[in-house]
Amino acid sequence: MRAMTPSLRSFRGRAALAVLALGAALLVPLHSAHAVRIKEIAAVQGVRNNQLVGYGLVVGLDGTGDQTTQTPFTTQSLNAMLQQMGVTVPPGTTMQLRNVAAVMVTAVLPPFAVPGQAIDVNVSSMGNAKSLRGGTLVATPLKGADGQIYALAQGNLVVGGAGASAGGSKVQINHLSAGRIPEGATVEREVATPLQQGEVLSLGLSAADFDTARQVAHTINRAKGEGTAQALDGRVVRVRMPAQGNTDARVAFLADIENLQVELARPAAKVVLNARTGSVVMNEAVTLGACAVAHGSLSVTINTTPMVSQPAPLSQGQTVVTQKSDITISQQGGALVQLPAGTKLADVVKALNLLGATPQDLLAILQAMKTAGALNAELEVI
Known part of the structure; x- marks a missing residue:
């Protein structure tokens, strides 16, 4: 048998080591499969969405609006809007408008939204309008829980449905009494966040768990120094922030924390x-x-x-079905x-x-x- 050259022996040795290393890697448990980033299980308290709501009118409907005799608030709202525009409707005038619908407008104000930013709005009929397709929402102020106006909505509706009726038959696909206006509202007021306030921030866990809170605090302390984070309970972890007023440092600090990997314990059954x-x-x-x-x-x-009871002939009885x-x-x-x-x-x-x-x-x-x-x-x- 011919002896192997040194280069061949070296190659085979490296190949064997590679196979052993691969086998050992397959035997090692993959702890990263149970690890998640902090941003996936926690969020900064006070940095959240805010719900906005408003009442408005949709005009320009093709005869599918509210029946004003059954929804008097639509007529009252229209009269109030016309008076603000300098149009006075004579008292006692009965308006039968089928191209106007009273609607409720809702939107979500995201955190860090600034004046001038556009957000999406949802429009839903409040009366008996058959369809909002083709309608236009008139300028509607959107208010928060404190009663302040935070956005102004207006625009053409997008209704994801269709319908037709003729000869007493009716066909409808999807829902026609609700629509959406992409980027239909403009933010008018900014909501303050605790990001630049105080020396500490609180991270709120999505689910209360003492072990998870402890792991989050330990992970932050290992990455940013001992004493940076402290678990207050099973839901809140208090984090000491960089000096107040240093915006860049605080943003970078939170960006680093959110991407830290945390090993989660086995959940409760x-x-x-x-x-x-x-x-x-x-x-x-x-x-x-x-x-x-x-x-x-x-x-x-x-x-x-069904059982049919038939009377005898000439008995003047009636046929009864039981x-x-x-x-x-x-x-x-x-x-x-x-x-x-x-x-x-x-x-x-x-x-x-x-x-x-x-x-x-x-x-x-x-x-x-x-x-x-x-x-x-x-x-x-x-």
């Missing part, structure tokens, strides 16, 4: 039940103890058959099914699938398991 839709959602921490479940179903069937109802009750017995203990979500799902129950039945089964102490999770019904 929880099962969410939606009684209206029958949906069941559970997280990965749900475990199941060994138990036995018997499941059966009860069904009631009602069949109605209903005969047959009620049947059937019950399917359920065998006792033993469910093994499951320490993983996949085991819990496999065990519940053995029952063959519908989602509605599963709601009652999970509640019974919780009462019996076999379901190690918190039940939340929405």
